[in-house]
Amino acid sequence: MSNTRTNTSTKPLFQPFTSEKLTLPNRTVMAPMTRGFSPDGVPGEDVAAYYRRRAENGVGLIVTEGTGVNHPTSVSGASIPVFYGEKSLNGWAQVVKEVHKVGGKIVPQLWHVGMTRKEGDLPNEEALPVGPSGLSLSGEKVTEPMTDDEIANMVEAYAQAAADAKRIGFDGIELHGAHGYLIDQFFWENTNQRTDRYGGDIIGRAHFAVEVIEACRREVGPDFPIIFRFSQWKMNNFNAKIAETPEELENLLQPLVEAGVDIFHCSTRRFWEPEFEGSDLNLAGWTKKVTGKPVISVGSVGLDGEFTSFAGANTTSLDGLIEKLDNEEFDLVAIGRSLLMDPKWVSKVRDGQADDLLPFNKEALKKLY
Template sequence: MNTESLFKPFQSEKLELSNRVVMAPMTRGFSPGGVPGPDVAEYYRLRAAGGVGLIITEGTAINHPSAVSGASIPLFHGEEALAGWQKVVEAVHEAGGKIAPQIWHVGMARKPGDEPNPEAAPVGPSGLDLSGNKVNEPLSEEEIQQLIQAYAQAAADAKRIGFDAVELHGAHGYLLDQFLWERTNQRTDRYGGDLVGRTTFAVEVVKACREAVGPDYPIIFRYSQWKMSDYKARLAETPEQLEQLLQPLVEAGVDIFHASTRRFWLPEFEGSELNLAGWTRKLTGKPAISVGSVGLKSEFANRAEQVEEDDPAAHIDPLLRKLEDQEFDLIAVGRALISDPAWPNKVRENRTDEIEMFNPEALQKLV
């Protein structure tokens, strides 16, 4: 097996990586009080030592009381949490890796009463949950500006404490995505309306982050069609609509797009074999990260479905072909790296028979 395409160095205008393997952001929730400790630093260090070119951390909370759900989700604000993240950065760099935090606000995906701030109500563009039910009042323009500045402060802190890039979580039905999605954004002001109008919040977040970090710091934007609540949801039904969605984000300052799909080998639109990352790269000219079930052969965590032995996920060949064809630039690996931190090195050295396959039980501990 020739894995050269997976392990070629990557170089873009603002980011250089030793290979094309990205660790996908995966919520772990092992940061009591929101503060990542030495075990979190060791967890990420092991993946850097195992050959990952770029680590994207689990989602981290911007400075807003209803940003996340859970008392052990890491924060990305406050002296103690940021000091913990600085130690994570140092550990990853010492192992020869690069790392970006994923900064996050869950919006209306949060339930009333959730920790760490049970008194804080969920917030979203129209106060609608992911099923379209009214839960709260729409965000005011003043509240929107406060959220934009919280994202920008997180980006500035990422650069200050030594991260190599920053990723904005605009996927899976969380706050940025709730503005993009027609079901959850019913606003009639400049933050709503048609598809281009619904990009306004995300555009202003990207612009504020760009101003905060300067012209040379990489900003990654993760987006998806599917939502945690609706695997069949779509922001764009055609390539033309996808271009309407992405172009304003390019102009705002996104350097790399992380196009989240659940199966990297599936085409996004009829009439083309390109997946979502492939279309993203073609339409924007920007580097694209693909993702979706790389290396998985066992049951999905907390889901009834299963990736069968003969599915492309069980083999790396389709991935290598897509990289060789330059359909996308980077590939994010998720749960395969939870069970085996050395997955990249084992693939590169053709030691695939030594790979420890993913088991949902691995999610119960941080190793």
Template structure:
């Protein structure tokens, strides 16, 4: 049985289902499907089951779908051969079918372009001979594993992101998202614990943004001025939940400025719990602060509609449905512009339609088994 959620239909409909329009992206509502790794694409190729999985969300009223992380053209981009690729004929044909299905259902979709960096163990498939790479060759715990990336290797990865962006536009996606969060490669350049470089790509907070800024510029060059570029960022890292890239609003401003100048259109601000304040003295969350400091649209995310944060899912923990009144109030105040929904949508493809129609008593709780299934 799902737990009944009390909340006014008019508030949900008005806040979450008001159209969104920015300079480069127009959506029918404010509901975003958050990127969630599914690893249901053997040999990196998304099949008909993956296409149907995304289409179901579009059919049920999700305004924008952000795909699971997809791997750019680099041999150490992933350590899991079932994570989808975003290069090569067969994977891109699979993604073209995904796009077609979502568009036929009236939705919009962007791929999340990803490189996992040093979170990949050396020797991992599908390319065990390729060493894992990072700015300083360090794991998230700061221990040295491999040699730092050379400038030439950095430039080749930047070019690979640009090629992926061009392919996204070619096969009909509505924009791209770059995964710059959670301790993966781009975020490893951001974080002082994993980036000890003293060249152009490191040394201080602003210099540590150069890799991401170069990627944004390469993508912009590849897709033109009118194609939306979303950047996902987070303070926390996998296993390091108290980590901070920016400890104050002023540091956050310094961090964001080069990324805005490079061409980011929307920031996807990943937190574990959307209601938690980012800095003392203000109830603004990370998405709220980023919008305030940059003027750019932001996406909030983190345990939307559930009473437990997502890391528990990987320990086999379920989460119950909970009310979203506080979220709606923040959205109505325009603290942020869009709301990414993760596990609620993973377990219940009809989540958006049920909220839109006031069918709160039909919302499904999240069970950890949902991670194994493409509902």
């Protein structure tokens, strides 16, 4: 494959991106990927260097791995990073510094795992998991539903994290509302059986997310980018849907736009799959259509196997992706496992070195490349 042809064919991926609050040198985004290399929740020099390597190799925007908001059960593991407390925030400030030093941009993904946390998980093994109705993803009752006070405190925990992100120099925030974690547990009928203002129809079930977004917006002011990640699928159910139709999708997302979301990060397992019958648009394409907001598409970019199988995967052509990007179905493209294996993935694609791209090997999960 000649350099010229490759460079021409991937050109849409390397156009600058400009929205109201965010300007990026190209359309590539590092997808958030939990790594578990932060002992006691504190990201160290190795984590800062890991993100820096992606920035210096041309990634347009880095979204960090999920990092827990200030709540005893926000994460389920002693080496998963958190976003509160002096040590952890100093660690994150160092990450930002390293990424900015090489001209990169970075946002933290603010996270609470909700009812996916098992009883007895570290840290804080005595703390019980929390969720809208105390139900696990499979619908079993584990704990009591969150009270109004618990919900209000949780909203404030997100707001505090947003304020801290701005204070320590991040370029925006991403709220994790996908994959069956806390915010998504409010969205999904199977895990949200509430009959108060946080439950009921799709608009009621979006109310918790609305409060979180509004509280974050209040803390960061009008000009700081808020990205919101959501998905239809859940960790235990790849066929789950919150929205069965484009109309339902609009009912879910419009309140989030009004609350202050600037960009939607639409998580699918395979970016090429249509979301609704009768249209080739994927979830990102539909989200852009019904909200008018910029969108990030994601899902097995550059690989021939979806990440949820956790097996190896080979590299594959980017032609279908570039075509959709060129058609403006979505604005930005998040790359996960390809970038986890190879910090130079973006620069290799840019420079026409497709033959040098590395296949994904699950052993890569054990190391910070």
